[in-house]
Amino acid sequence: xxxxxxxxxxxxxxxPRETVDTDxxxxxxxxxxxxxxxxxxxxxxxxxxxxxxxxxxxxxDFDAPLSGVREVAFFPPMTGG
Amino acid sequence: MRAVVQQxxxxxxxxxxxxxxxxxxxxxxxxxxxxxxxxxxxxxxxxIEHYPGMTETALTAMAEEAVTRWSLEDALVIxxxxxxxxxxxIMMVATAAPHRKDAFEAAEFLMDYLKSRAPFWKREVTxxxxxxxxxxxxDEDALKRW
Numbered sequence: 001x002x003x004x005x006x007x008x009x010x011x012x013x014x015x016p017r018e019t020v021d022t023d024x025x026x027x028x029x030x031x032x033x034x035x036x037x038x039x040x041x042x043x044x045x046x047x048x049x050x051x052x053x054x055x056x057x058x059x060x061d062f063d064a065p066l067s068g069v070r071e072v073a074f075f076p077p078m079t080g081g
Numbered sequence: 082m083r084a085v086v087q088q089x090x091x092x093x094x095x096x097x098x099x100x101x102x103x104x105x106x107x108x109x110x111x112x113x114x115x116x117x118x119x120x121x122x123x124x125x126x127x128x129i130e131h132y133p134g135m136t137e138t139a140l141t142a143m144a145e146e147a148v149t150r151w152s153l154e155d156a157l158v159i160x161x162x163x164x165x166x167x168x169x170x171i172m173m174v175a176t177a178a179p180h181r182k183d184a185f186e187a188a189e190f191l192m193d194y195l196k197s198r199a200p201f202w203k204r205e206v207t208x209x210x211x212x213x214x215x216x217x218x219x220d221e222d223a224l225k226r227w
Contacts, residue, residue: 004132006132007130054132073132073135073200075132075202077197077221078196079196079213080200080203081115081192081195081201
């Protein structure tokens with residue numbers, strides 16, 4: 001699965017995107033997997049209330065299922081306009 | 082209906098004139114332009130990151146919803162990304178409707194949604210350092226009226 005990071009999430013993790021091999025059922029399961037990997041992930045995902053997630057380029061919740069999903073993106077609340 | 086994300090500057094006058102040209106059923110055209118402002122006098126640049134692919138989809142969906150909800154004849158959204166200097170135009174929206182109330186409301190709806198639901202992230206580069214702009218709770222609250 002392609003996992004993308006934007007803004008300070010990208011800076012904390014150190015890459016804009018990567019391929020993640022995962023059996024995670026939901027977004028939150030994947031967050032737990034990533035947190036357990038390395039400190040930089042634990043730091044980026046320390047407070048998920050400060051994060052937003054998109055699943056296949058649509059805004060989603062952290063309990064969204066990942067079955068059949070190709071792309072997940074994590075980022076802070078958006079500041080457009 | 083047009084929704085565009087681009088790095089290059091846009092010509093506000095030309096875009097507004099083109100949008101307003103040849104209208105027949107619209108008695109009201111509203112335009113709004115957002116500009117990079119330098120509140121503290123230290124801003125060197127505003128860097129805008131976005132999510133290619135999702136941004137275009139999100140802008141198009143917002144413009145389509147505005148057209149449907151306010152029965153617009155047309156809507157236009159242009160939003161830039163990349164490095165912008167103070168005073169540069171960041172984005173514009175335009176709406177065309179039979180009556181001004183619908184045109185104004187649809188434009189406000191688009192501006193509120195662009196702030197909090199379009200995947201852009203602003204980073205301010207100042208003479209004292211750089212930092213990501215935090216989202217405001219008031220911007221999130223603004224969505225509730227729609």
